Amino acid sequence: MVRFQKVTKIYPRAAGGAAALRDVTFGVAKGEFVFLTGPSGAGKSTILKLLYMDERPSSGEVRVSGFSSRDVKRREIPELRRKLGIIFQDFQLLEDRTAEGNVAFALEVIGTPKSAIPNKVSRALTQVGLASKARAYPGELSGGEQQRVAFARALVNDPFVLIADEPTGNLDERATRGIFQLLREVNAAGTAVLMATHNLELVRSSDYRCIELNHGEIVFDSAEVPAISVEMD
């Protein structure tokens, strides 16, 4: 379903031509939950960007649900993104839209019929426990609540993978646990989750698979016992 094969990434403007990722190979199975950990600059965000094809590998191949980095065309990428849900540390909400406006935005811009939008939006907001704040603007919400809005926006198109780049980085412990609980629920419902995080406590508190990166290389993969047991579909 997701497959990285000998992926090396050197950013064009990287200092000294240093590789952000070097020879990275791993797969994520359908419905799997995977943590990406490692020190700052290890290449976690780079892996996620390659996954939603915001970046292309310098060598090797990234395959996501039938799309290959080798031959995917620029105009095919939106098609892929519609199957993914993506959330960030900084929420990426539009300040001039309400919670439901932000969620609806994701549907409007991909041409979802107008009549179908309100239902999907309220379902997604209910799923993240924010139905009562549907009319609030981001400025009127706490960080944890804002992340829930972003969460609802990521879920509203029923993605098969949820990509989360340090989703709890800006949140306190309680809000962090709330978001993590949501991620578990989403995963339990069948959506694969790829989550980059510095929060080792979260990683230890669950028995999900964990891939640790350092200097662009995989230094530990809890699934790597004894060989790659998860494969692409």
Added chain:
Amino acid sequence: MVSIQTALAAFKRSPLLSALSITTIAFSLFAFGLFGLVALNIRDALQRVEERVEIRAFVADGTPIEQITAASDEIAKYPEVLKVEIVTQDQALARARKELGEFSDVFDGQFLPSSLDVKLKAGFRDPKTVRKVVDRVKGYDFVDDVRYGEEWIAQLYRLRNIAGAAGIALGLAFAAVAIIIIGATIRMAVLARSREISIMRLVGATDGFIRRPFLIEGSIKGVLGGLLALVLTYLAMRVLDQYLHFQTAFFDRRLATLGVVFGALMGLLGSAVSVGRHLRRV
């Protein structure tokens, strides 16, 4: 529909910026329009002057009228020739008297040579063609002398060519300026919405969808700028008319529409370039 709403919302969100960009487009097109108007009027004037381009072949005294008539018929068959008129000695005298009015005494007791007056068809009044016809007319034995104001015609054409070249050069320069300005204003609009755009890309909006409202916005600004320029040009022409008593012609409906369409195209091009550049980079 959504795109149009988004485009209109952009006007509402930043009315000052929108007004500014429309005005700058209008001024670029206005300058363009003024020059166009000058060119149009020079062309009209040239056409009027050109219509009077005439070759006059003076006939030797005592040439039999049959010979002159035969030559006249032959010349009339030249492809360049519109018509040939035979002017007898008496007619020449009468015409000279009339043209000179109170000085007509000068001609008392004088005689003027009879002549063949040749008019050329439109499109054959340039110096080269005129000279060619003159050479052929000179070939008749009985033709003493041919006058056709050679220098005058050449100068007229030089003026027209300069006006044409200057028109094209200035027009292109103004168009480039207008496109750059509209590109810059759209670029500001794009940057103001860059967060929105990055979210759109993230959730899978196509480039075309993202581009559309900006293209519509650019075209609307171009059209409004074009209309404003038309009004400004018209007012400028009225002022010129009033104070300088020019007899100026204004753009006809077709040219005016063309100007507005041109404005829209500039808006479209400018916005397409700047959105395209933004999308390619991110």
